[in-house]
Every structure is written in C-alpha cells, then in structure tokens.
Amino acid sequence: MSPPRKLCVYCGSGHGRNPAYKAAAQRLGRAMAEAEIGLVYGGGSLGLMGEVARAVLDNGGHVTGIIPEFLANRERMLTDVNELIVTADMHERKMTMFARATGFVALPGGLGTLEELAEISTWAQLGQHQKPIILCNIEGYWDPLVTLFEHMRAERFIREGLEFGMDVVKRAEDVIPAFEYRVKTTRELVPEQPLLTKM
Template sequence: MTTHSVCVFCGSRSGQDPAYRAGAEALGEIIAERGWRLVYGAGDIGLMGAVANSCQMAGGDTFGVIPTHLLKWEVGKTDLSRFIVTENMHERKKVMFMNCDALVVLPGGAGSLDEFFEVLTWRQLGLHQKPIIILNINGFWSPLVALVDHVIEQGFAESTLREFFHVVDDVAGATEVLDATFS
C-alpha cells in the first residue's frame, strides 16, 4: 500500500554530467525502498527514464503523466503502474501535482524550470504546503537559487519565497527532507 507520493520533475535528457543520471537512479530506488509512489512525466528517456526504471527495478509503484503531443518525443513509458495521457502540458502538470505529497526537482531544462516555478508560485500564493526540494547535484541548480535570491534582493519577492523550497546537494539530503515530511 502506497502511503505517500513523490513527484519528480526532471529532464528528458541525461545532461553532460553522469552524476545527474546516477542521482535520478538513486532517487528512484529510494522512492521504491521507502514504499512511496513515483509521480513523474512518463517519459522513458533521459533522467525521466532513469528515475522510473530504477524505481521499477526496485519494485516501486510508478505513476506517469504525459501529454498526447509528447508520446513519441519522450517515448511514453507504458509499462508503469499507472499511465495517464493528457491533452496538454498544463493538464499534465496539474495531474502530477494533484497526485503527489512532495516535489523533487532534478536537473533538467526549460520544462523542469516551468514546473518548478509553477509550483513555487502556487506555494507563494498559499495554494499548497507541499515541500519542494531542489536536488542540486554538483551545483546544477546553483544559478537558479542565485536568481531567486536576486529577485528577493531586488524587491520583487518577499524573503519568505526562499523558505518555500529546500536545496539539497544529494539524494541523501532529499531523503532526509522527505522522511521528515512523511514521518
């Protein structure tokens, strides 16, 4: 019986640093070992495929959500515990968000940035209290954190914005935040 669900936002590519893929695989394994459900973008390529395959290999429950127009591009992974096809990207993000208890952001591109900023904005507006964890593998997200700090310093957001997400350097750090959240 799955007790908690972790939504993972990440790239449909693996990136240049092998540590990104290793982190995705380790996170997928931890999600399965803890008995949590993986909620993710349903792709079978890049970090998306790595986190899902790792979770599945460890016996985990997987819930994938993909829009129709990305079924071929992201190689929709149809062997998941649950596989949902949406009409568009907005619906994908909504279904992923509504089916999770916490969010982890692995390295990724524009789509991962979009997903992060949408859930961060919703948190800022008081629409949810779910933890948002940035997995800053080898400093990948350090420029993003610096940008958020800059936005605050320049008066475009309250300093509390920085309190709405956790920045951790490795999967162990993400696991600590998730364990504390779910205990």
C-alpha cells in the same frame, strides 16, 4: 496498491553532460522505492525521466506516469509503469501531477523542468499548497537558480508575505529525509518555512 505518499519528480528528458546526473536519478529512484514512496513523473522513457522511473520499478516501487498525448511518441512513453495517464494537453498533465503528488523534487533539467519548478513554487507562494518542494542541486547544477532566488529576495521581489518553502539538497540521498521532515513539520502546522534551506 498505490502508496499513500508520492513524490513528483521534475527532470530532463535528456541525460545532460555530467554522468553524475544519471547516477543521481538512479539513486533517487532506488531510495524512493525503499522508502515506499511512489513516483509521479512525466511518463517518458528518455533521459533522467526514464532513469528515475526504471530505478523505482526495478526496486519494487510504484510509478505513475502522466504524459500529454502529443508527447507520447516524442518522449517515448514508458509503458511498463504501474499507472499510465495520457492527458489532452500540458495543462491537464501538470494539474494531474499536482493532484497525485505529496511533494515535488527537481533534478537537473532544462526549460520544462525549470517551468514546472517555478509554477509549483508560485502556487506555494500564493498559498495554494503546502507540499514540500525540494531542489536537488547535483554538483551545483542549480547554483545559478539559487543565486537568482537570493537576488530576488535581496531586491524585495520575494518579500515578506511572499515567501515559499524550498529545501536545497546536494545529494539524491538527502531528498527523502528532507521530504519526510517537511511532511512532518507541515502536519504540525509550523507557521513559516524559510525561502531556502540548504542541506
């Protein structure tokens, strides 16, 4: 049975240089399964994508993989998931991931991860959703992006009325508490969320 709460995890299809990234993906997957929070992700078996998905499955959790047809072979589609959705293109993939998710998490990754994070944050900025967005800043991987957000705010390109909620956590173990807190406060209709909340 599909759990009511699901986190969409954006992350790399490679492991990256630092072994801490792989370990974080595995810890996040285990924590999600233990909290009965389902995983929505890009459907591949490689890199951090595969690590987090297998960790959820290995600990009895639910995984929904969503992958466009043209990437099924390139990213070696993980077929052992509970639910596998093959889309026509990237746009349909991203919209399906958004529809299935209760919140979003970005682990370390490359351009694709950055693009997905930027898009979901832009939708929040434009008032299209209030779902939690969490940046998992493992060993400072996302520090340059956090600095860029702060620079945008200082230069008033992210200004009053264009704020969006994003939590920045340093450890995979902090993702679930941040997610649950945001879900709770959103339901209580807290009017504003800070641009960046570092935990």
